[in-house]
Amino acid sequence: MSRAEAADLAAPGADAPARPNPLWSLGLLRNELAVTFRRWRTLALLGVLAAVPVLVGVAVRIETGDGSQVAGGGGEGPAFIAQITNNGLFLVFTALAATLPFFLPLAVGVVAGDAIAGESGSGTLRYLLVAPAGRSRLLLTKYATVMVFCLAATLVVAASALAVGALLFPLGDLTTISGTEITFTEGLGRALLIAVAVALSLTGVAALGLFVSTLTSSGVAAMATTVGLLITVQIVDQIPQLHAVQPYLFPHYWLSFADLMRQPVYWDDLVKNLELQALYVAVFGSAAWARFTTKDITA
Numbered sequence: 001m002s003r004a005e006a007a008d009l010a011a012p013g014a015d016a017p018a019r020p021n022p023l024w025s026l027g028l029l030r031n032e033l034a035v036t037f038r039r040w041r042t043l044a045l046l047g048v049l050a051a052v053p054v055l056v057g058v059a060v061r062i063e064t065g066d067g068s069q070v071a072g073g074g075g076e077g078p079a080f081i082a083q084i085t086n087n088g089l090f091l092v093f094t095a096l097a098a099t100l101p102f103f104l105p106l107a108v109g110v111v112a113g114d115a116i117a118g119e120s121g122s123g124t125l126r127y128l129l130v131a132p133a134g135r136s137r138l139l140l141t142k143y144a145t146v147m148v149f150c151l152a153a154t155l156v157v158a159a160s161a162l163a164v165g166a167l168l169f170p171l172g173d174l175t176t177i178s179g180t181e182i183t184f185t186e187g188l189g190r191a192l193l194i195a196v197a198v199a200l201s202l203t204g205v206a207a208l209g210l211f212v213s214t215l216t217s218s219g220v221a222a223m224a225t226t227v228g229l230l231i232t233v234q235i236v237d238q239i240p241q242l243h244a245v246q247p248y249l250f251p252h253y254w255l256s257f258a259d260l261m262r263q264p265v266y267w268d269d270l271v272k273n274l275e276l277q278a279l280y281v282a283v284f285g286s287a288a289w290a291r292f293t294t295k296d297i298t299a
Helices: 003-010 022-038 040-063 077-083 090-099 104-120 125-130 135-168 185-203 203-213 219-236 252-259 269-293
Strands: none
Touching: 003 269, 022 040, 022 135, 040 090, 040 104, 040 135, 090 135, 090 185, 090 252, 104 125, 104 135, 104 203, 104 219, 135 185, 135 203, 135 269, 185 203, 185 252, 185 269, 203 219, 203 269, 252 269
8 A cells, every 4th residue: 555545544534445343343452452551651650550559558557566546537538548457458448549539540641641642643643544443443442442441550559459458457347437347258349349430430531631642743742731631620629719610520529439338338429420420531532533533644
């Protein structure tokens, strides 16, 4: 195929000459996952996320080595830290609460921001579009890859916390925020459910990062912009005078996963969080599609 033909295929609105079958689409997704998870940057991000529970667990162990109790209370977010010495499973909840406000969305923002812009900057995007992928299919594949990373990153934090918690603290039946006792097996189920809830909480950030990634050909610029927006929104969410807009900000209900440790589960804020993330995915996903399908890849 000549370079002129390749340019025609990469032009805005151009369609692939042949419709790819589902197996080809799965192959594209498998290739994207392999490329993403083999990058040193991705491995470094996962390594940092895995180290956070280790640092928290060791710090709590050192602080309570003389038999004293670690500070914390109130039953939500990082306040789970007060229960770690009684049951190492609480380290999972504490680690997720500690990484969710910054470390997890930062990692997702880096991966999402580089998804399209990185390919464009390196000159590989036009060649990806020469294959029978189509812009919409490629964009969906990129977003699916970021979503897999969201789940993988969350599970890395949870698995690291569980391992450290089992090594440094006792395990067994645990007491919920409501004061009722559940078995260790049910607690593990709650921990897995919380990890999934945290991963779903990152879907809005992923869509925002993907949209930003379609606006530039510089992966570094896209990653920096996504992280900058993330920090800005986090700051706005903490300013009392802006309480009127805070319920519409994607991180506002992030710590609602603590309600999964109630008996019975309190679903109101959890549902609001999922609805808010779905709204951000719809808005920024549509914006990313509109931008990417009209973008001049050959420019």
